[in-house]
Amino acid sequence: GDSVTQMEGPVTLSEEAFLTINCTYTATGYPSLFWYVQYPGEGLQLLLKATKADDKGSNKGFEATYRKETTSFHLEKGSVQVSDSAVYFCALKGSGGYNKLIFGAGTRLAVHP
Amino acid sequence: DTAVSQTPKYLVTQMGNDKSIKCEQNLGHDTMYWYKQDSKKFLKIMFSYNNKELIINETVPNRFSPKSPDKAHLNLHINSLELGDSAVYFCASTSARLYSNQPQHFGDGTRLSIL
Numbered sequence: 001g002d003s004v005t006q007m008e009g010p011v012t013l014s015e016e017a018f019l020t021i022n023c024t025y026t027a028t029g030y031p032s033l034f035w036y037v038q039y040p041g042e043g044l045q046l047l048l049k050a051t052k053a054d055d056k057g058s059n060k061g062f063e064a065t066y067r068k069e070t071t072s073f074h075l076e077k078g079s080v081q082v083s084d085s086a087v088y089f090c091a092l093k094g095s096g097g098y099n100k101l102i103f104g105a106g107t108r109l110a111v112h113p
Numbered sequence: 114d115t116a117v118s119q120t121p122k123y124l125v126t127q128m129g130n131d132k133s134i135k136c137e138q139n140l141g142h143d144t145m146y147w148y149k150q151d152s153k154k155f156l157k158i159m160f161s162y163n164n165k166e167l168i169i170n171e172t173v174p175n176r177f178s179p180k181s182p183d184k185a186h187l188n189l190h191i192n193s194l195e196l197g198d199s200a201v202y203f204c205a206s207t208s209a210r211l212y213s214n215q216p217q218h219f220g221d222g223t224r225l226s227i228l
Contacts, residue, residue, distance in 0.1 A: 034216060036219075038154075041221075042221055042222075043117070043203055043219035043220050043221040043222050044156075044203065044205075044219040045219070046216040046217075046218075049216060087154055089156065099144060099161075099207055099215075099217070100158055100161065100169055101158065101217060102158075103155070103156040103157070105153070105154065105155050106154040106155070106156070108154075
């Protein structure tokens with residue numbers, strides 16, 4: 001079945017450092033890919049998405065490119081801030097029906113001043 | 114003007130009790146979901162309703178029973194609570210028709226703790 005694998009956390013960075021969180025997926029057909037962010041004590045918020053190969057999703061300085069050849073959707077940010085500290089989830093929606101999201105295990109990011 | 118709201122936010126109860134969690138969305142969406150997030154933050158879908166019709170029912174114990182009185186509400190009733198039910202339960206909704214790529218909007222979660 002469909003699945004998502006994320007790099008294990010926690011990821012600890014200093015402010016203004018470069019961030020990469022790796023995400024790879026297994027799916028049949030042409031899934032849509034998402035990054036969600038969960039701040040402490042809150043629900044999940046959509047960060048960005050890409051619906052077809054070579055699409056780049058971007059939001060709040062974060063970017064991810066849908067790479068079908070490597071089945072990857074790595075999240076990047078050039079300069080992280082303390083306020084980016086959160087848990088980041090990579091997710092896919094399969095090309096079948098019902099809009100069911102399959103989530104990765106989540107990666108906790110801690111940014112220190 | 115909360116988009117997806119869940120009540121209660123925290124629920125602490127004894128093993129063996131029956132409890133309900135409520136979810137309401139004011140986004141006009143027609144599809145709603147329940148997810149369970151365990152202590153390691155792993156998220157897994159449990160149920161989904163589209164226009165009050167059950168469309169996703171993952172392998173969940175039948176002690177869990179979702180109910181959708183209308184397309185803006187999806188409640189989750191849990192019978193005979195067990196220690197392993199301790200988790201954060203998230204409600205979500207989307208305007209998606211079955212094959213759309215619209216994102217899901219999540220509530221803030223209900224933290225259920227079983228004593």
